[in-house]
Amino acid sequence: MSLTAITYLVVGLTFALYIGIAIWARAGSTSEFYVAGGGVHPVLNGMATGADWMSAASFISMAGLIAGMGYGGGLFLMGWTGGYVLLAMLLAPYLRKFGKFTVPQFVGDRFYSKGASSVAVICLLAASLTYIIGQMTGVGVAFSRFLGVSNTAGILIGMTIVFAYAVFGGMKGITYTQVAQYCVLILAYTVPAIFISLQLTGNPLPQLGLGSDMVGTSVPLLEKLNQVVTELGFGEYTTSVPGSKLNMFVYTVSLMIGTAGLPHVIIRFFTVPKVKDARSSAGWALVFIAILYTTAPAVAAMARLNIHATVNEAVLGGGDLFDNENILQYENRPAWMERWEVTGLLQFEDKNNDGRMQYYNDATTDPEVLAKAEAAGWEGSELDVNRDIIVLANPEIAMLPNWVIALVAAGGLAAALSTAAGLLLAISSAISHDLLKDMWMPDLSEKGELLAGKIAMACSLIVAAYLGLNPPGFAAGTVAIAFGLAASSIFPVLMMGIFNKRMNKEGAIAGMLAGLGVTMLYVFAHKGLFFIPGTEFLGLFGGEPNFFFGISPNAFGAIGAIINFAVAYGVSKVTPAPPEHIQELVESVRVPRGSKAVSGGH
């Protein structure tokens, strides 16, 4: 069977499975639509959280970014897992005890103010929408390759499917389909990694293979990779940092606390039966996430090595990397390159017209590399590989069997769809439940609420798809901004709501506005007003990118969070303490006894 036929078959089968489960568990009342009646087992909930969590950014984009960044890419790995420790200890059990559906409801009740809850809705929408833009970028990559169409067409088709999918089920459909999706995506991620690890190091476990010697030699894989990339003018793989150590530090903080503040993840912990389960659920979620996250660095390093090996025989065969005889001729390029050229995400430009594909760092400042390149008649790097394609192309690069390539396509689609659907749900519940029902139209019927939720989903998808066509960065980078927004607004307010009895509504509102505002200002200055290309206003701040101590906009959420805490604390000191019953509420949230099933009614 041809590759295309197998891909359609595998993707078709997995979709049939998800839709089958969604029909079987179709949502009825609004309570079921949002949180599946509060009766999901911690292990299953952990798996579903894993699928929800591991989006297009984790599955499709992250390893590609690590492949390019090397050691510094560890910030994604630590950031997106370390946040679960915070979530498990600082937020999940208490929010579960509180027993409400959504983050804005908690904020509204704890800070006894509809104003605070509206601001929380705004923060939630800002983070979730940005997140979906990143997802749409990933969806575009997956669908364009899968259907053999341009990236733009891929995004539009993907958008339609995500919408149909999210509207169809509710959380209940989504919880059980997500368990299935987790299984598909983790197989799709680990199977090719195992194959590749075996090929390169003879060790079937990628986590160990990355630390092993190259097959048939006594040279460790990472040492070999270091040697190849530095010789070609790139930074050393195992030590290169993004910008500075400070930037890496702050970036990691931002992703960690963003993880703990992202509404579509928090909402998961409302669905477990008990407070006790909320704690272990976070642990189970992290177990399932860690399987992918510890495999990713191996995928990254091995893919990097394989790409160089594909275009340059000297990489694995030994010999001179700058000898043109070792460089791949364009007409002999492997089929996977042709397939990705169709999407426009892999490009070859024959700058020195010799028909061969020279790939090196032409922006290097190393005079030795530049001299060697010039001597070899190289006139610039000729291959441009979009980092977002690395994972999907990985099995093709390593020449694995067709069914593995098909499986990865199915996994990529599962990852993109599940997270997009989970996010849409968070957005729709924020608008229909927290804004419309609780604030503007209290007598809205259940039916009206569901309809409003669906309209909200459609609108946010259209916005996300439009911006996904002109993405502010790679999928994982855009998603990192979403984390920054959550980190600077939602995490601090939740934390202070639980750990600071004296925090009042004035402090909370001022803190959220300050944190979110500052972070948005910094991000928009770099990436354009609401990410619309061409509206950057870096000039206002002197025109220097990363002007705040060299911290990149993707990492700025941590600074926003500090500002949020500081402003909230300052304002609460000079305004009246919260009323007695609120302080008692905080006391009661802190102890597990007396937890009830979640309720959303008033």
Added chain:
Amino acid sequence: MEMDRSAQAYWKAVLKLVGQILIVWFLVSYGAGILFADALNNIHLGGYPLGFWFAQQGSIYVFVALIFIYAKLMGKIDEKFDVHEQ
């Protein structure tokens, strides 16, 4: 009065546990993975430089362990102060 003291003592015990776990959490990721990574890279774990290993592998394993340790110890604290769910 007796009950109130107990509630405060419970919260204190919780904060102490959380604090201890956060110290480990910080040391493996920000410490070994970032701040001291360069120094640790002189030590090798198989083919891994140790600092690189902490940043891309080790810290994740420790995080998983930390959550389960936390959940278990919290369960004990809950029972000790008799605030666990029935």
